[in-house]
Amino acid sequence: PCNRSMAEPAVAPGPEPPGLGLAVQLMSQAHRAIALTGAGVSTPSGLPDFRSPGTGLWEHQDPMQVASLLAFRHHPQAFLERMRPFAERILTAQPNAAHRALARLEEAGRLQGVITQNVDGLHQKAGSSRVLEIHGHLRQATCVACYREFPTGPFLEPLVLPGSLPRCPVCGGLLKPNIILMGEQLPHDLIRRARQWVESCDLILVAGSSLEITPAAELPYQAVEHGARCIIVNHQATSMDARADVVIHDDVAAVLPRLAAEVAYER
């Protein structure tokens, strides 16, 4: 007979995800491991994957209309209105166990750095110091008229207050947060560095990315082509699953801390 009062505690550690042992082994053997992270790493921090259908902040709107550079230039007010809830959530979001696990791996000398598609800055908040933000970030904004750059700090209020627009203090032009919108070139220097990391790594840990958006989607392929091992931790299947050494379809905030705990202090 089942005794309900003896049930599992609410926060049970759970069974070891299949593949974790091999992931620990590969990560322990690696000398130049890097990570590639996507929106799935920040969803446990309450940030929606705004590009993902069904779960996205803008799921009922065409992302090309909402998040494109043209939309910003032609309808900045409408653009910022739509971006506001996302910006507000980013500004108050805190890193989760997945971010902290990656920071811990870097601190232990087990991870060279993180390439991220996220614009929320949570890797740095968690303590990661080598982060390539290939889709940009919200810490700075650029004037669309004179191209001067400013820290976003003083402009955060106009950015999140309905009905107001952040303006360049020099020329009065609109300030666009330094996130890369659809239709916009990714920063060449960052992409070049990301490719260098990928071509010289011996392991790439893909976490919380469904690898649907290039060039991030191409990076694990390039790593594997250059001889690296590949570990994928993501809820959904990815186009890279068949080429990876380990695929764990599970929660990054549950898996990465276990990986870090076993790898970080093993040496």
Ligand code: ZN
């Ligand atoms: Zn300006």
